[in-house]
Amino acid sequence: MHKTGQDVAEFVAGVAPAKRRRDAETLLAMLREITGLEPEMWNAGIIGFGDYHYRYESGREGDAGAAGFAPRKASTVLYLPDGLGYYADRLDRLGPHRSGVGCLYLTDLTTLDLDVLRDVLAESFARLTGGTYTKRAREGGTE
Known part of the structure; x- marks a missing residue:
């Protein structure tokens, strides 16, 4: 992924529907x-905070936002690149949500x-942000 330089406030102002824009402002x-x-825009309409470097066992590596979300029409997508496994007990208490790999x-x-x-x-x-992240989210998020 890469940073786009797009203005975050301008992007959020254009988010629809209004509920998704409200949620984006809260996040x-x-x-x-x-x-x-401060947030920065990453490709594909992702709002990211900070960054981290990842390296997979395959040798593929890159940079991505260390915290981030994308306000999409159907839902807001929150990215947890370290995997959901670390947070399973808390996610049970979060409230209505769906989840994917990360x-x-x-x-x-x-x-x-x-x-x-x-x-x-x-x-x-x-x-x-504590160092180089080397595990894929789909590995279950346990150390």
């Missing part, structure tokens, strides 16, 4: 607080326990 504030960083799909932040969400995002960011 921007939360992630600014957690990371102490993603949470959220349709309405007002239905979630935002303290749980904040805790998960803070731990994931700390885990990813």
